[in-house]
Structure formats: structure tokens, C-alpha cells
Amino acid sequence: MDDEYVRHHDDLIAGQYVMIAVTDTGIGIPSDILERVYEPFFTTKAEGKGTGLGLAMVYGFLKQSGGHVKIYSEIGAGTTVKLYFPREMAIEDTLVSATSGDIKGGEETVLVVEDDDEVREVAVSMLSDLGYRVVKARDAVAALAVVDSGIPIDLIFTDVMMPGTLRSPELARKAKERLPNVAVLFTSGYTQNAIVHGGRLDPGVELLAKPYTREALARKIRHVLANHAQRRLTAKQPRQPTGEDAVKGATVLLVEDDELIRLTATEMLNDLGCKVMEASSAEEGLKALDEAAVDILVTDVGLPGVSGLQLAKDARSLRPDLCIVVATGDSGIQSDAELLDAVLVVKPYAPETLRRSLENALQAKARP
Secondary structure (H helix, E strand, C coil), rough: HHHHCCCCCCCCCCEEEEEEEEEECCCCCCCHHCCCCCCCCCCCCCCCCCCHHHHHHHHHHHHHCCCCCEEEECEEEEEEEEEEECCCCCCCCCCCCCCCCCCCCCCEEEECCCCCHHHHHHHHHHHHHHHCCCEEEEECCCCCCHHCCCCCEEEEECCCCCCCCCCHHHHHHHHHHHCCCCCCEEECCCCCCEEHHHCCCCCCCCCCEEECCCCHHHHHHHHHHHHHHHHHHHCCCCCCCCCCCCCCCCCCEECCCCCCHHHHHHHHHHHCCCCEEECCCCHHHHHHHHHCCCCCEEEEECCCCCCCHHHHHHHHHHCCEEEEEEEECCCCHHHHHHHHHCCEEEEEHHHHHHHHHHHHHHHHHHHC
């Protein structure tokens, strides 16, 4: 966009932009409506068929990104929407994916709660192919009836936005009252809903964003079940201080987004005689590594945003001599851990398992 163009748009800066154009061959948009398409709640659809927020959100997103949006339309010919994003000149990060191993399923029983028939059947098919026993319900009331029927359920996989008077968070609460050991995984195509507040998930809540792939679903299910098992195991484990061993006195940075697991893992590490630093995200973990001396990094793989494997790679670049332990419920990432010269510990882990993992990490770095 040159100086002449941006002169007529106060919020734009001259320079290079990336443009994405979406074109249809519809009936076109009349000029009087075209002037109002970005107005919040303005819609030409029938009541209950549209919110009038779609293009308003697009407009807001583009402006917040320093970009621009332009609509061209011709009656009887169609419409083109052009989205302009400021070109980013930085070098692209090389990401380490946590998805290179085999896709793992299980034999647990999953209750799928989804009001959209097609989406529900796709989820049921995916989970069945992965080996799970699957039962289904089309709303929260029907799901609670399944729970009350006595069928043993290991995990409830439920859409957040459900029809009816019983909301999904309430379903989760009532189900846990009846089945204290059941795990819950929410799914939603919306970023703002009953379980997201201030841009963050409520504590202890797991969410899989729609649309999701079979691989993403498989890994998220294993992650949720493993974390749930970890909480249950550590809640039963009595604290037992240990004697002298290789890990006593080591400074450990623990990166875990689940607050309860982080708390219990910290207790385990303290009982082993370690000095513990805590972080709940990869960003916090890197900041801690940059500011303090750390002997061992223990990171969950399923961190929000930047994965634990990417954190391990960044940490290895920052501290080549760092010992690294990666924790996950998916043993299929063993090869990813080996590439990073890291020790893998599979959730749920007991204190003795964690101790051995720390010792193995220290021994691996001590080898010539």
C-alpha cells in the first residue's frame, strides 16, 4: 500500500501487506447495505438466523492486527472480500511437533455429548476407530440420564454450547458428583463461552477447539485421561521424604499448566530434596531459564500455546548442558524426546518413577 492509498485511511501505514481475497458468485450486495456491513448486530437475515456480528468481528480483528479490509461487490455478479495483513519480516520459527509418533487410542469408555448429528457421528466414529467404547447423547439432559444408568464412564467429551436448560459446565459438575473418577473434555468452536473467562480457561478445564483432526482428538483424549490419572494417583500417595541420592540439591524448573498436578509434582520434588522453581507455560519457563541457574527442566508436553517439546528445544539451545525430562500421557512421542536428548516420563507417575527419570537425565548428561 503506497502513500497515496494510506493518505485516505488514517489507521494504515504505507508498506508491504499480505492480501487474502475471498470471492463468491452470488447476487451481490446493494450499495446501501454495503455501507453498513461492519455495523455490530446489523444483518439482513431473518430473526434467529444471524447475529450481525460476523463481519464486525472480521473488521475488528483486522484493525487490531494493523490490517485493512475492503469489500467489492457487483449486483448480479458477486462479491469479493479482500483482507490485508501487515507483512511480517522476521524469520519463521522452526517448530517441533508433538505429533510425529504413532496415534494412540485406548479401551476406556467415552460419553460423547453433541447436539449436531453429523459432528456427533464423526466424533463417535473417530473414537471407535481408536479402540474406545463409545456411548452418545444429543444434549446434557440425555447425557446425565446415561450417567445415571450406571454405565461405567471414564471420560465425558462434550460440546460447550448445548441446547436445553442444562448447560455443559453444569453437566460436568453433576456427572462428577455421581462419578467422582470421571474425566471431562470440552470442545467448542467459540473462544468466548461458559468455560473461558478473561481469555483463559477456567482452572482444571480441558478444551479441544473445533474443528479438530482425528490425531488432535486422539492425543487430547490421552492427555486428559493421563492428567486425570496423575491427579488421582498423587492424591493417594503419602508424602515420604527420601534419603540421599543423585537428585538431592538439584535445582528443578517444573513447567506444568495443570495447577493441581504442578502442586503435587512440586511436593514430590521437594521430598526428593530438590530446589523447585515453577512455571505454568513455556513462555514463563524460558523466562525462568534466562534468569536463574537450573539443573533439570521437567516439562509437560501438552502446554497451552507453545508445546513442551518446543520449550525443550528452545531450552536446549539456550542451555546446552541442561538436563531435560518431558512428561506426557502419550508414550508415542518417545522418538521426539530422544531427538531432544530428553528423558520421557509417562503420566501418571509415582514419586519413585519421577526420581528415576531425574537420575536418568542427570546420568545422560554426565556421559562423555
